[in-house]
Amino acid sequence: MNNQKTNLPPLGESKGATRYLVPNDYMADPSVHVFNGRVYIYPSHDWESGIPENDNGDHFNMRDYHVFSTDDIMEGEITDHGVVLRVEDIPWAGRQLWDCDVAEKDGTYYMYFPLKDKNDIFRMGVAISDKPEGPFIPREHPIMGSYSIDQAVFKDDDGTYYIYFGGIWGGQLQRYRDNKALECAEFPADNQPAIPPRIARLRDDMLEFGEEPRAVLIIDENGEPIKAGDTARRFFEASWVHKYNGTYYFSYSTGDTHNICYATGDNPYGPFTYRGVILTPVVGWTTHHSIVEYKGKWYLFHHDCVPSNGKTWLRSLKVTELEYNPDGTIQTIRGTADTEE
Numbered sequence: 001m002n003n004q005k006t007n008l009p010p011l012g013e014s015k016g017a018t019r020y021l022v023p024n025d026y027m028a029d030p031s032v033h034v035f036n037g038r039v040y041i042y043p044s045h046d047w048e049s050g051i052p053e054n055d056n057g058d059h060f061n062m063r064d065y066h067v068f069s070t071d072d073i074m075e076g077e078i079t080d081h082g083v084v085l086r087v088e089d090i091p092w093a094g095r096q097l098w099d100c101d102v103a104e105k106d107g108t109y110y111m112y113f114p115l116k117d118k119n120d121i122f123r124m125g126v127a128i129s130d131k132p133e134g135p136f137i138p139r140e141h142p143i144m145g146s147y148s149i150d151q152a153v154f155k156d157d158d159g160t161y162y163i164y165f166g167g168i169w170g171g172q173l174q175r176y177r178d179n180k181a182l183e184c185a186e187f188p189a190d191n192q193p194a195i196p197p198r199i200a201r202l203r204d205d206m207l208e209f210g211e212e213p214r215a216v217l218i219i220d221e222n223g224e225p226i227k228a229g230d231t232a233r234r235f236f237e238a239s240w241v242h243k244y245n246g247t248y249y250f251s252y253s254t255g256d257t258h259n260i261c262y263a264t265g266d267n268p269y270g271p272f273t274y275r276g277v278i279l280t281p282v283v284g285w286t287t288h289h290s291i292v293e294y295k296g297k298w299y300l301f302h303h304d305c306v307p308s309n310g311k312t313w314l315r316s317l318k319v320t321e322l323e324y325n326p327d328g329t330i331q332t333i334r335g336t337a338d339t340e341e
């Protein structure tokens with residue numbers, strides 16, 4: 001199943017309702033959770049920093065986070081809780097606050113964020129609040145042994161928390177093997193397994209890894225690892241995990257081929273078997289998402305660059321209804337740059 005383009009709606013239309021959530025500002029990379037019956041959105045905050053675009057993503061020079069919340073995703077008021085964390089408040093900060101995520105444990109909220117340190121190396125920080133809407137107070141140091149970007153925290157039904165992370169190219173994942181920094185970045189040959197995302201169980205206090213991060217294997221329909229040259233299906237960045245009918249869905253961005261794909265497994269560590277495309281390319285270069293259930297419906301939160309007329313570093317937050325087929329596969333949603341008939 002390389003692509004599930006069956007029953008696609010006409011060009012430019014979505015099957016379900018779609019909404020831009022923050023029309024007066026640029027927000028991207030939404031991580032979304034339901035806390036205390038309310039939907040909380042944790043996006044990156046894009047702005048016009050004037051840094052020229054390059055393959056390292058230097059133009060994504062974000063310097064703070066806002067939190068948004070609502071109790072009616074498609075029609076309700078979206079509350080902006082304001083700035084909840086700034087680069088200048090983080091003791092080890094260099095630059096670039098990219099995609100974050102938040103988890104709740106015993107009434108405390110933990111924000112996990114990627115940020116380059118003073119040596120321009122991405123590390124993961126933790127910031128803490130007693131409210132889902134923040135503000136969040138950063139810890140003195142990044143998580144020990146952390147690297148790369150795009151954290152997503154998944155709480156399993158048994159109360160164990162797992163953190164997924166990683167992103168290639170500007171996300172620096174190609175600089176690590178077996179959790180050790182390499183002398184030089186290494187990309188596998190096209191016929192070799194693609195660079196895998198990582199997972200680690202979080203320590204009970206939620207502040208550090210509770211184990212050495214492990215590779216998350218994504219396999220094809222024959223049980224073979226997806227290869228580096230299979231760029232329409234291989235992992236690039238933007239991990240997200242949700243559970244549906246007892247199955248674990250690992251979804252991610254293919255980066256330079258601009259798909260949001262998914263793979264399924266029977267436990268949080270994988271392996272995950274590739275199942276198809278959730279979202280075809282959107283206007284803009286990056287594509288990044290989260291999937292959440294609220295009041296009996298499923299939603300895909302993501303971003304595109306339609307409102308900024310295609311400026312890749314000025315992205316706008318969107319939500320679209322997501323639907324499953326009876327066999328548990330996800331119906332493909334057509335992105336705003338998908339011109340395929």
Ligand code: FUB
Pocket residue numbers: 028029044057060098099149150167237238286287288
């Ligand atoms: O927002 C900066 C980076 O762009 C994110 O970390 C990636 O996932 C991509 O969306």
